[in-house]
Structures are given as structure tokens and as C-alpha cells.
Amino acid sequence: VRLAIIGGTAGLGRALAEEAARRRHHLLLVSSDQRDLNAMAAHLRLVYSIEVDTLSWHFAPEGPPVHEFVTSMQSLGPIDSILFPIGAVRPDDTPELEGNSARAIMEANYMAVADIVSALLPYFRSRNAGWIVGFGSVASVRGRSRNVFYAASKRALLSYFESLQCVLVGTGVRAQFYVLGYIDTPRIAADNLLLPKWPVTRTACAVFSNLNLDKRIIYYPRFLETDRLHLANLAAVNFSKAKRVATPVKCVLEFIPAANNIVKRCSAHFSFCTVAS
Amino acid sequence: VRPIGSIRHELVTPASGARYLSFDGGVAARCQARFPDRYAFWDTRTLLRQIIPQGAGLSYAAASFSPHATVIEHQHLNRILSFDATAQTIEVEAGIELGALYEFLAPRDFYLPVQPGHPRITVGGCIASDAHGKNQFRDGTFKSQVRSLRLFHPLHGTLDASRSLCHEIFDLTCGGYGLTGNILSATLRLTPLPSRAVNVTVIPLDEAEGIADQLENIASTHDLVYTWHNFTDQRRFGHSCIVCGAFAPDTGSFEQSLLQHSGGRLTSRTRGSWRVPFFNSLSVPVFNRAYMFAGRIRKKRARAPLRRFLFPVEPKEAYFRLFGKRGFMEYQVIVPRFAYPEFVRDVRQRLFRKPIPITLASAKYFGGDSQLLRFTGSGVCLVLDFPRTVDGKKFAEYLDQLLPVFGARPNIIKDSRLPAEVVARTYSEYEYFRQRLRDFDPKRLYGSELSERLRL
Numbered sequence: 001v002r003l004a005i006i007g008g009t010a011g012l013g014r015a016l017a018e019e020a021a022r023r024r025h026h027l028l029l030v031s032s033d034q035r036d037l038n039a040m041a042a043h044l045r046l047v048y049s050i051e052v053d054t055l056s057w058h059f060a061p062e063g064p065p066v067h068e069f070v071t072s073m074q075s076l077g078p079i080d081s082i083l084f085p086i087g088a089v090r091p092d093d094t095p096e097l098e099g100n101s102a103r104a105i106m107e108a109n110y111m112a113v114a115d116i117v118s119a120l121l122p123y124f125r126s127r128n129a130g131w132i133v134g135f136g137s138v139a140s141v142r143g144r145s146r147n148v149f150y151a152a153s154k155r156a157l158l159s160y161f162e163s164l165q166c167v168l169v170g171t172g173v174r175a176q177f178y179v180l181g182y183i184d185t186p187r188i189a190a191d192n193l194l195l196p197k198w199p200v201t202r203t204a205c206a207v208f209s210n211l212n213l214d215k216r217i218i219y220y221p222r223f224l225e226t227d228r229l230h231l232a233n234l235a236a237v238n239f240s241k242a243k244r245v246a247t248p249v250k251c252v253l254e255f256i257p258a259a260n261n262i263v264k265r266c267s268a269h270f271s272f273c274t275v276a277s
Numbered sequence: 278v279r280p281i282g283s284i285r286h287e288l289v290t291p292a293s294g295a296r297y298l299s300f301d302g303g304v305a306a307r308c309q310a311r312f313p314d315r316y317a318f319w320d321t322r323t324l325l326r327q328i329i330p331q332g333a334g335l336s337y338a339a340a341s342f343s344p345h346a347t348v349i350e351h352q353h354l355n356r357i358l359s360f361d362a363t364a365q366t367i368e369v370e371a372g373i374e375l376g377a378l379y380e381f382l383a384p385r386d387f388y389l390p391v392q393p394g395h396p397r398i399t400v401g402g403c404i405a406s407d408a409h410g411k412n413q414f415r416d417g418t419f420k421s422q423v424r425s426l427r428l429f430h431p432l433h434g435t436l437d438a439s440r441s442l443c444h445e446i447f448d449l450t451c452g453g454y455g456l457t458g459n460i461l462s463a464t465l466r467l468t469p470l471p472s473r474a475v476n477v478t479v480i481p482l483d484e485a486e487g488i489a490d491q492l493e494n495i496a497s498t499h500d501l502v503y504t505w506h507n508f509t510d511q512r513r514f515g516h517s518c519i520v521c522g523a524f525a526p527d528t529g530s531f532e533q534s535l536l537q538h539s540g541g542r543l544t545s546r547t548r549g550s551w552r553v554p555f556f557n558s559l560s561v562p563v564f565n566r567a568y569m570f571a572g573r574i575r576k577k578r579a580r581a582p583l584r585r586f587l588f589p590v591e592p593k594e595a596y597f598r599l600f601g602k603r604g605f606m607e608y609q610v611i612v613p614r615f616a617y618p619e620f621v622r623d624v625r626q627r628l629f630r631k632p633i634p635i636t637l638a639s640a641k642y643f644g645g646d647s648q649l650l651r652f653t654g655s656g657v658c659l660v661l662d663f664p665r666t667v668d669g670k671k672f673a674e675y676l677d678q679l680l681p682v683f684g685a686r687p688n689i690i691k692d693s694r695l696p697a698e699v700v701a702r703t704y705s706e707y708e709y710f711r712q713r714l715r716d717f718d719p720k721r722l723y724g725s726e727l728s729e730r731l732r733l
Contacts, residue, residue, distance in 0.1 A: 043356035
């Protein structure tokens with residue numbers, strides 16, 4: 001099996017590449033820096049004795065068109081599945097972020113993935129097999145004051161993958177989408193967060209274990225897995241009406257499944273109050 | 278610096294950031310940290326605040342953190358970049374752990390003869406501290422197997438250094454305590470693996486003083502040699518044994534155990550997870566006697582699998598946990614051969630006057646010249662472990678006073694409390710090292726608690 005990992009030299013992508021190599025899959029690694037690609041490819045070839053091809057590509061609005069990238073990728077050989085553990089964040093990602101920066105975030109997190117998938121879809125359909133795996137974030141569950149464009153693009157990506165899953169019904173091609181919580185990658189390694197960080201190697205292992213399961217939208221870590229997208233949105237709206245609840249409590253209520261009932265009750269109570277008034 | 282209970286120094290630090298702890302539990306600080314996993318990190322020249330690299334963070338002294346510096350953790354820069362079986366070299370990123378390197382090399386019939394006893398220690402850490410291995414007298418220190426290295430310094434960019442290229446930087450970096458820059462990668466000289474098992478022999482001894490001759494003889498013919506002494510038994514002080522090992526001629530049934538490991542993940546933070554210390558003045562004599570008894574009833578000649586031979590500390594991680602949260606002190610010192618009996622006699626008298634629960638007393642034979650601040654030199658290397666208590670601190674201060682008298686020198690990386698004055702008096706090239714460091718890095722962009730304490 002030959003996998004393409006877009007963003008396979010750092011963070012979750014690197015862990016996925018190592019896990020794939022451990023399972024003896026051949027790899028096509030794509031990243032923006034050829035130095036990282038060389039180091040990663042050399043390591044995987046030496047340690048796991050697999051074939052690794054590399055392609056350096058920078059996804060940006062002003063960069064070369066995506067069909068060129070897809071052509072370059074296909075010229076390196078056939079691929080059986082493709083994973084998109086890519087993303088871009090900025091510390092100044094607020095609603096006031098100027099246009100070009102906002103577009104760069106949207107491009108890296110959403111447009112690049114959607115463009116590549118749409119360009120590759122005929123190829124996958126013709127093969128009638130393969131996996132397309134996207135990665136989102138729990139940050140996109142509701143609107144927030146930070147990482148605004150990041151969260152928006154990840155939510156767009158979720159919607160895109162939901163549509164993709166509808167389109168691919170009845171074919172041998174599968175699309176999976178992960179809504180990830182705090183994964184212990186170097187980007188957040190120094191941050192003190194409310195919830196524990198999940199080991200990145202375990203996450204990578206879970207991704208490959210889940211490939212054979214009939215799961216479409218996967219919340220990971222699993223304690224995130226409920227119908228809370230809707231609930232959390234509802235709760236957020238109602239909590240912001242109340243304007244009294246501290247942010248940490250909101251976050252905890254979002255994440256802990258046991259809190260769902262409380263959220264439901266609160267929602268019902270606030271709705272009743274609104275109607276009554 | 279705010280002393281806590283007189284035995285730990287909790288540094289006054291910024292409120293945010295990760296908490297770092299020296300492995301012996303002696304120094305704690307909260308520091309800003311970065312975790313690079315891409316080469317683009319080194320392109321940004323914004324690292325103008327003081328920085329310090331960190332490998333596994335297992336140094337007994339606080340050599341890889343400081344509240345005034347940003348810690349650059351190398352744990353994600355841990356890849357194997359090239360391997361040449363013909364030239365017997367391997368190029369690795371500095372954050373690779375010795376255990377991972379062993380797992381790659383052993384099936385290919387190579388190994389590193391010089392490496393410290395725990396598999397989580399990184400190659401970068403070994404270079405920065407110029408660590409020694411199982412037989413320093415014969416194999417030298419870690420520097421002897423480093424062919425070249427790639428170094429990053431914000432003022433100089435990326436430098437390639439070896440014995441022929443930028444040899445001064447190479448010399449300063451090996452045993453430079455991470456103060457010359459971030460080691461990005463290193464090319465190491467490999468040694469063909471003679472076999473996959475080691476014959477270990479235990480020779481009983483009755484004294485601690487007159488062991489130098491015997492150690493030297495064994496060191497020149499064996500791959501491993503160290504002694505173990507009981508320093509807590511006043512009647513039979515120094516009652517001991519010599520443990521020596523040599524590669525077995527055939528592999529036997531030890532193939533399977535080649536890659537076996539205990540899975541322990543000891544870190545400076547988890548070492549003190551057992552809050553209550555087990556070691557004290559009552560338990561240590563019993564512990565030592567039991568250890569000695571176990572050694573006596575064990576087979577005098579046994580076969581050990583390769584991994585246990587290379588990483589003897591790995592299955593004994595619990596030993597460090599038994600010191601509890603307050604930690605321990607290790608005093609490692611090279612005493613010239615002629616002065617060793619007298620030095621041990623002085624230590625013995627001090628321990629008779631004011632007993633200290635010495636949990637470990639062990640000796641190795643060292644050879645070579647002393648240079649810069651590297652822990653090298655000719656003589657007997659004695660290690661003493663004891664609990665981190667007020668009495669323990671006084672004992673360490675007593676030993677500090679003995680060193681100049683006997684021409685001995687302490688190991689800087691093993692003692693988180695060692696004062697600058699002691700280092701200045703015992704290392705003849707202390708001032709020379711400082712000057713060379715300033716010549717290379719006039720802004721002194723690299724700094725740790727160790728460098729601040731030693732006024733480097």
C-alpha cells in the first residue's frame with residue numbers, strides 16, 4: 001500500500017508517517033520544506049526499509065495552482081490513500097485579521113485540501129478503492145474569540161467531508177474525518193491547557209486502526225464523541241446570553257460527555273425563560 | 278535563588294512556562310520552552326534571548342535549563358540521517374536517544390562502545406557532557422567516537438565542526454555543557470559488535486583502598502569494569518566486589534533478548550513521584566547488606582544480554598525513585614592513583630565521625646589527560662550517592678575541601694550544587710574555558726543554571 005501524507009514531516013503528520021512506516025506502507029510525503037522531507041525520508045528508509053518519495057510544496061493563495069501539484073504527485077507513482085494532517089495557525093487570528101493573512105489560513109486549512117481532493121476524486125473513483133482522511137479540530141465546534149479563521153476553515157472542511165461521504169456512497173472509496181482534541185504535538189507542547197494532551201503516537205495508531213471501521217466522522221480522543229456539535233453550539237449561545245459563566249467552565253462543559261444532560265437542562269431552562277419573557 | 282528546606286533551590290522564575298527539575302531533585306525552575314520539529318526553526322534569527330538546548334533532561338545538574346533562558350528541547354529532532362556500514366559511521370540528529378540508536382545498530386552488528394548507562398539519554402547530551410561509558414580507561418569518552426557535528430548558533434549560523442574543520446569549536450562543544458550552541462546532528466564512529474552477550478564475573482574484595490592496581494589490570498583486558506563497596510558497615514568498611522565483563526565468544530540463546538527493554542520511562546519529573554523517601558540512616562545499611570548478600574549468592578560468572586550490559590541502569594530505575602521527592606546527591610570524583618588510598622581513608626574517618634547513609638559507592642579506572650571542563654584525567658573515579666539532606670550537603674562540602682588537597686576533580690554534570698570556587702580550584706583550564714567561550718560567543722547567548730552557578 002502506498003500512502004500520500006500531506007504535511008508528513010511535523011506534528012501529527014510525522015507521527016502518521018512513522019506509524020504507516022511501522023505498518024510497512026510505502027509513502028509519499030509532502031511538505032513545504034525539502035530539508036525536513038530529506039531528513040524524514042532518510043530516517044524512514046533506514047529504520048523501516050520502506051520506499052519513500054518526497055514532494056516539496058507550499059500551499060498558499062499566491063502559490064502555483066493545485067492541479068500542478070496533483071500532476072507532480074501522480075508523476076511519482078500511484079497512490080492508494082491520502083491523508084491530510086495539515087493546518088496553519090497564527091497567534092493574531094482574530095476577526096480583525098487582514099484579508100491576505102486570513103486567506104492564507106483558509107487556503108492551508110480548507111481550500112488546499114478541498115482542491116486536492118476534488119482533483120483526485122476522478123482518480124480514486126476510477127480505482128474504486130482507497131481512503132481519503134481529513135483532520136479537523138475541536139476548535140471548530142463553536143465560534144470563539146481566538147483562532148477565528150482557523151476554526152471557520154476547519155468547520156468548512158468538516159462540511160466538505162460530510163458532502164464527500166454522501167457523494168462516495170456506493171463506491172469503494174471511503175472518506176473519514178477526524179475532529180481532534182488536544183493532541184500533544186510540538187505546537188502546543190509548552191501550553192498549559194485545561195484538558196490533558198493526547199499522545200500523538202496513540203492518535204496516529206488510532207487513525208490506522210480506524211481505517212477498517214465503518215466510521216465517518218470520528219471525534220478523538222473518544223470522550224469528545226457525542227452529538228455535542230449541536231449541543232455545544234446551543235450551550236454557547238445560551239451561556240453568552242447569561243454572561244455570567246467563566247470561560248473554563250464553558251470549556252469543561254463542552255468537553256465532558258457527562259455534562260451533556262446539564263447542558264440540555266440549562267438550554268431548556270433558558271429557552272423557557274426567553275419564551276416566558 | 279530561594280533555598281527550600283536548605284536542600285533544594287527553587288529558582289525565582291516567570292509565572293508561566295514549563296517546570297523543569299534537575300534529575301537529582303536539587304534545582305527546580307519554571308522556564309519558557311520551545312519544541313522545534315522542523316528545520317525552518319533554525320532560520321529564524323529571533324532567538325536573541327538567552328537560550329539553552331535540552332536533550333532528555335536527565336542531567337543530575339541543571340545543565341539544560343535556566344529561568345533566564347528559553348529551553349530548546351531537541352526531543353523531536355531525533356532521526357537517523359545516514360548510515361554507512363562500510364565506513365562504519367552513522368549520522369543522527371542530536372535528540373536521538375541511545376536506546377533508539379541501539380535498536381537500529383544492534384541488528385546490523387554495530388554498537389557504540391562509549392555510552393552512559395540509561396537508554397533515554399540523547400546523543401546531544403552525551404556530546405555536551407562528554408559522557409563516559411563502561412571502560413573509560415580503554416575506550417575514552419564520548420568525544421572519541423564523534424567524527425563531526427553540525428552546530429547552530431544565532432550569531433554564527435550553522436557550523437560544521439570536526440577534528441580537521443573548525444576544530445576549536447569541535448573541541449569546545451564536546452564537553453561544553455551545551456554552551457556553544459544547539460547541536461543539530463552528529464556523525465558517530467561505530468564499532469563492530471563482537472557478540473550479543475557478555476560474560477560478567479564478580480570478584481569479592483575486602484577493602485576499598487588498595488583497588489587501583491587490580492582495576493587497571495582488569496580495565497586493560499575487559500569491556501566493563503567497576504567496583505561496588507559497602508560504605509555503611511563500620512566493622513567491614515569498603516567490603517566490596519569487582520564486577521568485570523567481556524563479550525562472550527558466541528551468541529548462544531541471547532538473540533531474543535537483544536532488543537528487550539523494561540519499558541521504563543524515567544524522567545526528572547517522575548523520579549520523585551514516590552514522595553516519601555525509603556533511604557535513610559536505618560534502611561540504607563540493611564539495603565546495602567542485602568545487596569551484598571544477593572551478590573554473594575549469585576553465580577560468580579554469569580551471562581548478561583547485550584542491552585543489560587549497555588544500559589545497566591534501565592532495570593534499576595526504582596533505585597532513583599527510592600530517594601523520594603527530596604532527591605539525592607551524587608559526588609563523582611577522579612582521584613589520582615597514588616592519592617586514592619589516603620582519600621578513601623579520609624572519607625572513612627569522616628563517615629565514622631558523622632555517618633551518612635551512602636547508598637552507592639563505586640569505583641572505575643580512568644585514563645587520559647584533563648582538558649577544559651571535561652571530566653577526564655588519570656586515576657580512580659569514585660562515585661558516592663546519598664540522600665539529599667542537610668547532613669548530606671555538609672558531607673558534600675567536606676568532600677569539596679578534600680579535592681584540592683588530593684589533586685582530585687569533581688564531575689560538574691553530576692552535582693547540582695557544586696560551587697564555582699571548587700571548580701576553579703580543581704580544573705586547571707577553568708579560566709581558559711571561560712575565555713574561549715567568550716571569544717566564540719561574546720554575547721553569551723547560551724546559558725543554564727549550571728553556567729550561571731559556575732560563572733561561565
